[in-house]
Amino acid sequence: xxxxxxxxxxxxxxxxxxxxxxxxxxxxxxxxxxxxxxxxxxxxxxxxxxxxxxxxxxxxxxxxxxxxxxxxxxxxxxxxxxxxxxxxxxxxxxxxxxxxxxxxxxxxxxxxxxxxxxxxxxxxxxxxxxxxxxxxxxxxxxxxxxxxxxxxxxxxxxxxxxxxxxxxxxxxxxxxxxxxxxxxxxxxxxxxxxxxxxx
Amino acid sequence: xxxxxxxxxxxxxxxxxxxxxxxxxxxxxxxxxxxxxxxxxxxxxxxxxxxxxxxxxxxxxxxxxxxxxxxxxxxxxxxxxxxxxxxxxxxxxxxxxxxxxxxxxxxxxxxxxxxxxxxxxxxxxxxxxxxxxxxxxxxxxxxxxxxxxxxxxxxxxxxxxxxxxxxxxxxxxxxxxxxxxxxxxxxxxxxxxxxxxxxxxxxxxxxxxxxxxxxxxxxxxxxxxxxxxxxxxxxxxxxxxxxxxxxxxxxxxxxxxxxxxxxxxxxxxxxxxxxxxxxxxxxxxxxxxxxxxxxxxxxxxxxxxxxxxxxxxx
Numbered sequence: 001x002x003x004x005x006x007x008x009x010x011x012x013x014x015x016x017x018x019x020x021x022x023x024x025x026x027x028x029x030x031x032x033x034x035x036x037x038x039x040x041x042x043x044x045x046x047x048x049x050x051x052x053x054x055x056x057x058x059x060x061x062x063x064x065x066x067x068x069x070x071x072x073x074x075x076x077x078x079x080x081x082x083x084x085x086x087x088x089x090x091x092x093x094x095x096x097x098x099x100x101x102x103x104x105x106x107x108x109x110x111x112x113x114x115x116x117x118x119x120x121x122x123x124x125x126x127x128x129x130x131x132x133x134x135x136x137x138x139x140x141x142x143x144x145x146x147x148x149x150x151x152x153x154x155x156x157x158x159x160x161x162x163x164x165x166x167x168x169x170x171x172x173x174x175x176x177x178x179x180x181x182x183x184x185x186x187x188x189x190x191x192x193x194x195x196x197x198x199x
Numbered sequence: 200x201x202x203x204x205x206x207x208x209x210x211x212x213x214x215x216x217x218x219x220x221x222x223x224x225x226x227x228x229x230x231x232x233x234x235x236x237x238x239x240x241x242x243x244x245x246x247x248x249x250x251x252x253x254x255x256x257x258x259x260x261x262x263x264x265x266x267x268x269x270x271x272x273x274x275x276x277x278x279x280x281x282x283x284x285x286x287x288x289x290x291x292x293x294x295x296x297x298x299x300x301x302x303x304x305x306x307x308x309x310x311x312x313x314x315x316x317x318x319x320x321x322x323x324x325x326x327x328x329x330x331x332x333x334x335x336x337x338x339x340x341x342x343x344x345x346x347x348x349x350x351x352x353x354x355x356x357x358x359x360x361x362x363x364x365x366x367x368x369x370x371x372x373x374x375x376x377x378x379x380x381x382x383x384x385x386x387x388x389x390x391x392x393x394x395x396x397x398x399x400x401x402x403x404x405x406x407x408x409x410x411x412x413x414x415x416x417x418x419x420x421x422x423x424x425x426x427x428x429x430x431x432x433x434x435x436x437x438x439x440x441x442x443x444x445x446x447x448x449x450x451x452x453x454x455x456x457x458x459x460x461x462x463x464x465x466x467x468x469x470x471x472x473x474x475x476x477x478x479x480x481x482x483x484x485x486x487x488x489x490x491x492x493x494x495x496x497x498x499x500x501x502x503x504x505x506x507x508x509x510x511x512x513x
Binding site: 161 | 282291294301
């Protein structure tokens, strides 16, 4: 019930239609990684994917936001199929990424926001290492850069309700982790792939 | 209204016009030889298909009554405003004025029209929104490009909400001897302004040589303008039976509608150009966005409304 309402509201208020620029929607196992400007990012990117892909794709969401409150938790976990992770920084790093490795081992696709937090700028900031760690451990998974346009204008940090500003999700060409590429070079290349879609 | 002879003639005329257009489009599509002309014809046919849909939607809303018609224009305003403000680089600090524009002033304007509260709907946006939007915009204390940002939001609300809302406001004009027929006045405005647009396009494609404003809009030509306005005035005069006007008055008012409509298209072309885009959006296949189709209505509706109100209501 909430799913279709959420989809209808998203389309009516912000659109959020996909633009498949460098790739096509296919059933291949993928990690979609995008810039992060708004709590709507997860919803918009999720609904930009065709139905069939949504069934096997899990957004990676912060437990401290999507895990709190009954409605939000219902949307996050039951509607959007999210995997909630702790970003409090407590506990060993491997444990934070464990559920993501598990999901990838099961053949699932992921949606991640490698900046780790929302930003107000148009272009993404530096990426955290998680994307690299996932890519290095699952080399056969396609890495698709996604640029989410206008989300931080439609629903900026601190806002209570979104404004109707038209948003789009642009999907780029897959980037792969090169055999001898180090972490910072890869993360910068991945960030650049998102930046290139913003032009 | 349904039994009105001139109304039935108009409906028949519109359907025949669209049928002929579809037929011509079909013939042209079979004849198109090279890639460039195929693209032009494909766009033409997309436009004609969209016209069928637009005519059906407007006719449906009018058949359902004035509430549905006002609601339809409210939705069109919503999408037009969304197109305008999405292309305008607003900042997160503009969030409060944006919320007020979309969720307060837009619905309030149409509710006031529904209530027929002329004294308030005619000043709501030029006075209250004009002052309240920059007040809300100053709350976050972001002064970078403040004047530009506020001016853009005010412009968007004026064009997409205030100006467009004057089209359905025609329904409520208390014209003596014309009671119950005001939906025809709205139909008249839409037919004249859109026919002017369409015929400007047709005459421009057929005979266009001299560009009117090459730096603003490469597709607008003197030949297109003259042919389009002449055709719109001819039809607007012939349709005087739908209106409370005499043939001469209908001629004058349809000339005002067509010329204001032309300038609406020109001004919003300049706005698009300054924002670096060709179309306002992708909502209507072949035409672009909602605002691409309503740019002429934005400029024609308020002037037509006020001239009619001034001269034809007590």
